[in-house]
């Protein structure tokens with residue numbers, strides 16, 4: 001198990017808690033290797049789907065004894081469950097180790113002091129993306145700002 005030094009958890013961001021760095025991280029650095037706990041699809045349907053945990057689990061592929069591919073859900077321990085989503089500023093990638101039951105997170109690029117560490121959750125989000133919302137609001141503001149609405153005398 002491994003965790004990069006200088007990571008902090010901030011609790012008051014527009015996305016809730018989030019992971020930030022107090023030191024630069026070079027591209028490719030392992031940020032953390034996290035153990036996971038697997039939950040069967042039956043348990044998901046009966047229990048975790050109805051709880052807050054549903055917003056924290058990862059899909060986890062399983063190969064049954066009959067070679068049928070299926071999936072279950074994984075609860076990730078450590079900072080793995082604290083990485084927020086960013087579509088535009090994603091700077092962390094992750095990889096499952098199915099046999100070790102771990103996920104390793106790595107820097108996609110150099111990450112500067114003070115930056116939030118974000119992964120991509122994909123396209124099907126279960127919440128309103130705070131970044132997209134902030135982007136829309138600033139677009140609206142600039143449309144309503146007279147300085148940005150000067151008509152060109154064409």
Ligand SMILES: C[S@@+](CC[C@H](N)C(=O)[O-])C[C@H]1O[C@@H](n2cnc3c(N)ncnc32)[C@H](O)[C@@H]1O
Pocket residue numbers: 014015016017018055056081082083084085086127128129130131
């Ligand atoms: C795996 S948790 C990440 C940690 C979480 N922020 C917390 O405080 O526990 C996933 C949840 O974080 C929030 N979240 C993550 N990315 C977000 C984003 N881009 N915009 C708004 N909320 C986000 C959503 O509530 C989502 O269900």
